Amino acid sequence: LEALKNVKTVVMDKTGTITKGNFVVQNLNPENEMPEGELLTLAAACETASTHPIGNSIVTAAQEKGLTFETPHEIQEISGKGIRAVTHEGVILCGNRKLLEEHHVEMTSVKEDPSATTVLLAKDGTYIGSIAIADTIKSESADAIASLKRLGIHTAMLTGDGEETAKAVAAETGIDTVYSKLLPGDKLDILKELRKEHGNAMFVGDGINDAPVLAGADVGAAMGSGADAAIEAADVVFMTSSMEAIPESIRIAKQT
Numbered sequence: 001l002e003a004l005k006n007v008k009t010v011v012m013d014k015t016g017t018i019t020k021g022n023f024v025v026q027n028l029n030p031e032n033e034m035p036e037g038e039l040l041t042l043a044a045a046c047e048t049a050s051t052h053p054i055g056n057s058i059v060t061a062a063q064e065k066g067l068t069f070e071t072p073h074e075i076q077e078i079s080g081k082g083i084r085a086v087t088h089e090g091v092i093l094c095g096n097r098k099l100l101e102e103h104h105v106e107m108t109s110v111k112e113d114p115s116a117t118t119v120l121l122a123k124d125g126t127y128i129g130s131i132a133i134a135d136t137i138k139s140e141s142a143d144a145i146a147s148l149k150r151l152g153i154h155t156a157m158l159t160g161d162g163e164e165t166a167k168a169v170a171a172e173t174g175i176d177t178v179y180s181k182l183l184p185g186d187k188l189d190i191l192k193e194l195r196k197e198h199g200n201a202m203f204v205g206d207g208i209n210d211a212p213v214l215a216g217a218d219v220g221a222a223m224g225s226g227a228d229a230a231i232e233a234a235d236v237v238f239m240t241s242s243m244e245a246i247p248e249s250i251r252i253a254k255q256t
């Protein structure tokens with residue numbers, strides 16, 4: 001409570017904290033006349049073992065379309081980037097731009113929609129298309145951010161998602177500063193910078209890929225819906241997934 005009372009900056013994760021994290025596949029954009037079902041089948045094969053909300057939405061979309069997909073004999077989940085899987089069709093990459101660039105995949109015609117998270121796919125080093133996945137901002141997020149500002153607190157958002165999507169969410173909710181395209185390790189470095197500039201920092205996350213930064217903040221808070229690792233690493237666990245819990249907890253600390 002004492003540490004929470006002294007918080008001067010609240011740093012939040014985007015996915016699952018400010019947004020609901022209930023991703024739904026919106027659009028399939030295969031290259032070179034590949035059927036849409038084939039692109040989705042390859043993506044679902046990569047995501048079979050993933051617990052990430054993005055992965056879950058891809059597997060659900062494939063199941064809803066009645067597609068059957070193989071379980072690859074080798075799957076590597078690269079935190080904050082995506083999946084590399086070895087399948088009968090070849091080596092498939094399914095993730096963000098960073099993942100594909102790292103494997104030297106040439107992407108000239110990628111269509112990115114700022115209101116969606118774009119998952120890119122490559123097969124044996126060639127770009128084969130993208131999948132647009134939309135998430136929704138929690139209805140109370142903008143009010144909760146406004147309450148924090150009235151308490152004189154600086155607000156920031158950290159995300160591994162792309163710049164366009166990150167900026168759109170920040171603009172809609174009134175968040176002061178945004179950092180995008182981050183890897184889980186970068187989040188802790190930025191938190192330390194923000195702490196230097198604004199004072200004691202509280203980090204709020206749902207814990208998929210953010211346990212280190214939760215543990216490194218003056219106050220680490222996990223959303224009730226969060227992953228077990230986050231709940232373990234956090235100082236505060238909210239009993240709900242509402243963003244209103246953030247200003248409310250600070251108010252309680254000050255009054256106490």
Ligand code: ADP
Pocket residue numbers: 013014015047050052054055079080081082083094095096117118119158159160161162182184208209
């Ligand atoms: P956030 O910081 O928004 O909570 P993460 O660190 O969990 O995001 O992931 C960052 C980015 O990495 C995602 O926006 C996505 O582009 C990519 N990514 C992570 N996991 C997966 C996955 N299983 N499949 C596809 N893309 C993924």
Ligand code: MG
Pocket residue numbers: 013014015016206207208209210
């Ligand atoms: Mg997250």
